[in-house]
Amino acid sequence: xxxxxxxxxxxxxxxxxxxxxxxxxxxxxxxxxxxxxxxxxxxxxxxxxxxxxxxxxxxxxxxxxxxxxxxxxxxxxxxxxxxxxxxxxxxxxxxxxxxxxxxxxxxxxxxxxxxxxxxxxxxxxxxxxxxxx
Amino acid sequence: xxxxxxxxxxxxxxxxxxxxxxxxxxxxxxxxxxxxxxxxxxxxxxxxxxxxxxxxxxxxxxxxxxxxxxxxxxxxxxxxxxxxxxxxxxxxxxxxxxxxxxxxxxxxxxxxxxxxxxxxxxxxxxxx
Numbered sequence: 001x002x003x004x005x006x007x008x009x010x011x012x013x014x015x016x017x018x019x020x021x022x023x024x025x026x027x028x029x030x031x032x033x034x035x036x037x038x039x040x041x042x043x044x045x046x047x048x049x050x051x052x053x054x055x056x057x058x059x060x061x062x063x064x065x066x067x068x069x070x071x072x073x074x075x076x077x078x079x080x081x082x083x084x085x086x087x088x089x090x091x092x093x094x095x096x097x098x099x100x101x102x103x104x105x106x107x108x109x110x111x112x113x114x115x116x117x118x119x120x121x122x123x124x125x126x127x128x129x130x131x132x133x
Numbered sequence: 134x135x136x137x138x139x140x141x142x143x144x145x146x147x148x149x150x151x152x153x154x155x156x157x158x159x160x161x162x163x164x165x166x167x168x169x170x171x172x173x174x175x176x177x178x179x180x181x182x183x184x185x186x187x188x189x190x191x192x193x194x195x196x197x198x199x200x201x202x203x204x205x206x207x208x209x210x211x212x213x214x215x216x217x218x219x220x221x222x223x224x225x226x227x228x229x230x231x232x233x234x235x236x237x238x239x240x241x242x243x244x245x246x247x248x249x250x251x252x253x254x255x256x257x258x259x260x261x
Contacts, residue, residue: 003207005234016223017230018237022207024259029208032238079240111241113219122238
C-alpha cells in the first residue's frame with residue numbers, strides 16, 4: 001500500500017530511519033512525540049503542562065500533514081515518567097480533543113526520550129472518508 | 134476475515150500461547166521480538182548492537198514466512214532498558230529499513246520479558 005511519510009518541517013527531523021508519522025491508506029500513525037521545539041530542545045523543563053501542550057501541537061501538525069484532524073484519532077497512548085503529571089495531561093488533551101473521546105492507554109515508564117522529557121504521546125488516526133492520496 | 138499466523142520454527146517462543154506474526158486483512162502485526170538464541174538464551178548480554186542485529190534477523194524470519202519485507206513496515210515500537218541503546222538501534226535500523234521511514238515509538242522500560250535483553254522490537258506492516 002502506498003505510504004506517505006509525514007515530516008512537517010516545524011517539528012524538526014525525526015532522526016534516521018524514522019518519520020514523525022506515516023499515512024498508509026486511511027490510517028495515520030503518529031510517532032511518539034515529546035515536548036520539543038523544532039531544534040529538538042525540550043521545552044518547559046519540569047513543566048508537564050508546557051511539555052504536553054508542545055506534544056499535542058506536534059501531534060496536530062503530523063495529523064494535519066496526513067490530512068487528518070484531532071477528531072480522526074482512534075487511540076492515544078501516553079508514556080509518563082511521573083504519575084503526578086497525569087492531571088496536567090488530561091487538561092491539555094481536553095483542550096486538544098474537545099468533545100472527541102478516542103480510546104486511551106497511559107502507562108508509566110522508567111524514562112522518556114529525549115533527556116529531560118517528562119512524557120511522550122503517540123496516536124493512531126483513521127480517516128472517515130477514504131481518499132486517493 | 135480469516136487470519137493467518139506465522140511461527141518460524143527457528144525463532145524461539147518462551148511459551149506456545151502466541152504467534153510471532155499475525156496477518157489480518159493486509160495488516161501484519163509482529164510480536165515483540167527479543168534477542169534470543171534458538172534455545173531461548175539471551176544473545177550477547179551487554180552488547181546492544183549484537184542484540185539489535187539479532188532482533189531484526191529474527192523479525193526477518195517471520196516476515197519471510199509471511200512473504201513480507203521491511204519495506205512494508207509502517208510502525209515500529211521499541212522497548213529499551215536504557216537510553217544508550219537508542220542510537221545503536223537507530224544505526225542498525227537504518228541499514229534494515231533503507232529508504233523506508235516508518236513511524237517510531239521508543240519506550241524506556243525497567244526491564245523486558247527476557248532477563249538480560251536490552252531491547253525488544255515490535256512491528257506493524259501494511260502489505261500491498
